[in-house]
Amino acid sequence: MFNLFKKKPAQPDAQAAAAAPPQTDPISPEAAATDAASRPASWRERLAGSALARSLGGLIRRETPIDANLLDDIETCLLTADVGVAASEEVMAELRRAVDRKAITSAAALVEHLRAKLVSMLQGVSSPLNIESGQKPFVILTVGVNGVGKTTTIGKLARRFADERKSVILAAGDTFRAAAVEQLQQWGERNQVPVIAQGQGADSAAVIFNAMQAAQSRQADILIADTAGRLHTQAGLMDELAKVKRVLGKLDAGAPHEVLLVIDGTTGQNAVHQVRQFSKAVAVTGLVVTKLDGSAKGGVIFALAREFGIPIRFVGLGEKVHDLRSFDADAFVGALLPDHLLDVAG
Structure with missing residues (x-):
């Protein structure tokens, strides 16, 4: 016999339904791909x-x-x-x-x-670059041989500092390599950072001297000076680099406050010779090791650390702006x- 008084299933309460968390649409493959592409790689x-x-x-x-x-x-x-x-x-x-x-x-x-x-x-x-607030402008002189990614590193550093709300000026001191000035100017436009430059063949020390004066008058936080990619075996060019350092010292006895030597991670043991020679000319205070992504051997970092003990400020892990990372020993070895x-x- 059927139970005529059997209760009907309860209807969902309107208020409870309203209070229930809304269902979210699944993330589309296109959106997921965009998110993955925008995040910095590990x-x-x-x-x-x-x-x-x-x-x-x-x-x-x-x-x-x-x-x-x-x-x-x-x-x-x-x-x-x-x-x-x-x-x-x-x-x-x-x-x-x-x-x-x-x-x-x-x-x-x-x-x-x-x-x-x-x-x-x-x-x-493993020591990050510390921009001292008491030094204004804080002058970074970048040096290195041809083809190591020096100018690109400067552009990435400019973006990094601009993102930190620091005012930056770039000095196009690489007046020897064809299109080097234009390349740095493109980075300046991309990052909305002023570039002090003259034409190709101009005196590099004079360009950097003018940039230093401009940075002082504008009270810029940071001046990053590019230099020609010198072969460390050419004594005359190394002497010219030492001249740039002396010129900066005339406007600020403490300048440059950081001398960054950019090293190509695929160079191998030749990097040891580069560090030795550049350190004699300009007293290198920090290293940037680029091109560690891909097939770069990467072991040269250990050789440099043992031989010189110079702080490794940054490493290049790719082509994107944010692929220039502050060096982290634990992260580096953990990846290996x-x-x-x-x-x-x-």
Whole structure:
């Protein structure tokens, strides 16, 4: 017998329905792609293709036996990735000691020890550029050989400082390379930053002197001076670079406050010679290592850190403006030996 008094299913209350959180439309593939393209890539994404990351990742697996053959392979990997003989020997000596005292008995422990050692080698040079508010304008002199990405680095720095609400002036001191002045002017227009320039062939020191006067009169926060891409083996050009530094000192005894040497990450051990020669000419205070994305070996950073101890201010991880990153030792080594490698090895 049917129950004629059976209750009907309750109707949803209008107020409760109104209070319910609204349903959101799913993100379209096009929007998701746009979001992904606009966000800065991670260190791991940028460095995954480097020779050092690929070779280290290819050596260590869960079943990898911890023996002399593996250690020899790791040493070969470091050497071929431009870490340098001295730095590689330092790393391997510590790993072999750890293996001998049974502190490393698994692939996961090996990764952890290797990561810790590599980070420790870079901690002393992982130092961001500090723009001193008491120095106005704060003068950054950029130097480096041809083709390292010096002018592009200046443009990216200008954007970075402009985003931080600092007033910036650029000095087109590379009057030797064809179209170098125009290239810097394009960066200035893109970032809405004034550029002090003369024509190609003008005296570089005079251009930078005029730019310094302009920065002082306009009370600019930062002056970034470009210079010609000099070959470190040409003494005359290096002397001219020293002249630029002296000219700046006439207007401000403390200038330049930062001398940034731009190094191409694909250069290898030649970068060591460049740092040595430029440091003699202008007392380099900071390094920028570019082109670390893609197939760059990247190991030269360890060689530079061990040899000179000069702060690494920035690294270039790609073509986009925000791919110029403040150097971070933990992030850099973490990209070379990422967490997922421990998952595989452990």
